[in-house]
Amino acid sequence: MLTDSNEWRPGPKNAITDVAGIRVGHWTDRRRATGCTVIRCETAVAAAVDTRGGAPGTRETDVLGLSNLVRTCHAIVLTGGSAFGLASATGVMRSLSEQGVGFETAHGHIPIVPAAVLYDLGVGDATAFPGEEAGYLAARGARGGRVAEGSVGAGTGATVAKLLGPDPQLKGGVGTASCLGPRRIVVGAIVVTNAAGSIYDPETGACIAGPRDGNGGFVPLPAALAERTVRVDRLLENTTLIVVGTNATLEPHHLHRVAIHAHDGLARVVQPAHTFADGDVAFAVSVGGIEARADDVLTVGALAAHAVEQALLRSVRMARGVRGAPAAAEYVA
Numbered sequence: 001m002l003t004d005s006n007e008w009r010p011g012p013k014n015a016i017t018d019v020a021g022i023r024v025g026h027w028t029d030r031r032r033a034t035g036c037t038v039i040r041c042e043t044a045v046a047a048a049v050d051t052r053g054g055a056p057g058t059r060e061t062d063v064l065g066l067s068n069l070v071r072t073c074h075a076i077v078l079t080g081g082s083a084f085g086l087a088s089a090t091g092v093m094r095s096l097s098e099q100g101v102g103f104e105t106a107h108g109h110i111p112i113v114p115a116a117v118l119y120d121l122g123v124g125d126a127t128a129f130p131g132e133e134a135g136y137l138a139a140r141g142a143r144g145g146r147v148a149e150g151s152v153g154a155g156t157g158a159t160v161a162k163l164l165g166p167d168p169q170l171k172g173g174v175g176t177a178s179c180l181g182p183r184r185i186v187v188g189a190i191v192v193t194n195a196a197g198s199i200y201d202p203e204t205g206a207c208i209a210g211p212r213d214g215n216g217g218f219v220p221l222p223a224a225l226a227e228r229t230v231r232v233d234r235l236l237e238n239t240t241l242i243v244v245g246t247n248a249t250l251e252p253h254h255l256h257r258v259a260i261h262a263h264d265g266l267a268r269v270v271q272p273a274h275t276f277a278d279g280d281v282a283f284a285v286s287v288g289g290i291e292a293r294a295d296d297v298l299t300v301g302a303l304a305a306h307a308v309e310q311a312l313l314r315s316v317r318m319a320r321g322v323r324g325a326p327a328a329a330e331y332v333a
Contacts (some may be wrong), residue, residue, distance in 0.1 A: 003120030008306050009155045011178035012028045014217035015147040016188030018178040019245040021287035025142030026153030026174075026191065027088075033124025035320050036079035036088045037153035037174060038138040039190060039243050041057055042101050045288040046252045047073045049114065049257035052266075052273075053239060057117035057182055059086045061281075064252070070112055074101050075139060076283050077096040077115035078154040078192050078241045081129025089115040091135030116281040119195040119237030120157030122166060123322055147176045147190065150318035151327075154241065158194035159325045160270075160316060162238060163224045168211040169213040171327045175315025179303040187300055189262065189307035193289040193315040195270045196277050198224070199328075202268040203311055209316050209328040216332055221271055240312070244304045247289040252333030254297045255284040261301030282308075 011018030023044040028035040041047075048071070049064045063070045075092050078110070093111045093183070095104060102109030114324045121129075130138075145273030151158075156172035162169045172195065178188035198210035198221055211269035219227070246263045262282040274280050284304070292300075294320075321327040 001277060005279045009180045009264040011180055011186055013146055015176040015179055016178060016190040016245050019051045019186050019188045019247055019287060023142040023144050023246045024147045027136040027138040028299065029155050030268045032128035033157035034080040034086060034120050034128045034130060035153045035156035036077060036130035036134050036138050037186040037192065038092055038135065038142055039076045039286055040139065040142040041245065042074050043250060043283050043287050044072050044094050044285045046071060046255055047283065048252050048255035048259050049261055049281065049283050050256060050263060051281045052278035053278040056239050056265050056279035056281055057083045058281060059115040060207065061091055061114050064113055064114060066253050066256060070103055073112040073114050075113045076243050077113060077135060079093060079115060079117050079130050080120040080154050080157050082117055082119045082121055084117050084129035084327050087132055088130040088135030089113045091132035092139040095136050095139035100314060106119060109138050114283065116241050118154060118158060118192060118239040118241060120194065121156040123159060125209055134191045136183045146217045149175050149314055154192040155315060158192055160193055160195045161198050164195045164219065168210045169325050170331060171319040171321050171325045172313050173315045175311040175318065177307045177310035179307045181299050181303050183290065187244065187307050189242060189244045189249055189301035189304060191308060191311040191315055192241045193312055194238055195240050196275055197270045199316050200269055201235060211220060212331060222224060230265035238277050240270060242282040242308055244284045246286055246300050248286060249288040250286045250292050250297065255286055257297055258301050258304050259284040261305045263307045265305035266312065269309050269312040310315060321322060
């Protein structure tokens, strides 16, 4: 909500878990630099997804299509390990099934668990990825309250600022934030930042993570683009993943618009975003609780974009370095 001082107001935990009914769990393998993050939302009344990156890796996203039957989900998985990591969603389904959670059919409940991946095989162990057991443990460990951020879960092997290749890259990670709106509307976001582009603070215009110049600073974006045309033959594998949640009772087509707004927040922080080498995906989920009015889609969308911005900045600022990818806070002179 905009206060008297015209500032955005975060929720009490400044996390997606400020949206009642949403819980988060991580599974982290620090030694091999990979992991997965599970967002549990069993009470969701609707969900949607919007994919803007040119190289997505996903599972069960078609079920959220606006012309399809279910158009909701019980959990969302964000995972490292590229396409191999999609196996972790099976473990999440197993955990939910054991608890009787799922879409009701004539022969039992089927948990609906969309998933999206990022490419972290270039950091740590290239043969490591979160499997079924990892997803199961992350789902079982999902909690409300404070959410661990930085180099945990799906952000364990995430990196950013790769326009000039892997040598000058910096560490990405997981971040979360929330924003309070009018009439007790709450919007929260959780992101995993593994972007090709540089990271900018939209409030100040300052670059907080770009290709390292070797002197404690960053190569400016125009210079990086010019240099890469000379000596870099391809972008490395990347992806930024987003989940936005709200207590406003919105329809799936409204949530699809909210997911688009979430990408606006991404594009204000990550430059460039939505490239052919990024698999950028945004999910939006409503758990209900607040009856929505006609213009609440605009309000929730604006809150979502801001929450995504803040979550993205936190994901980089709270990351810890790994071999070959120092954290921005460790590098800046």
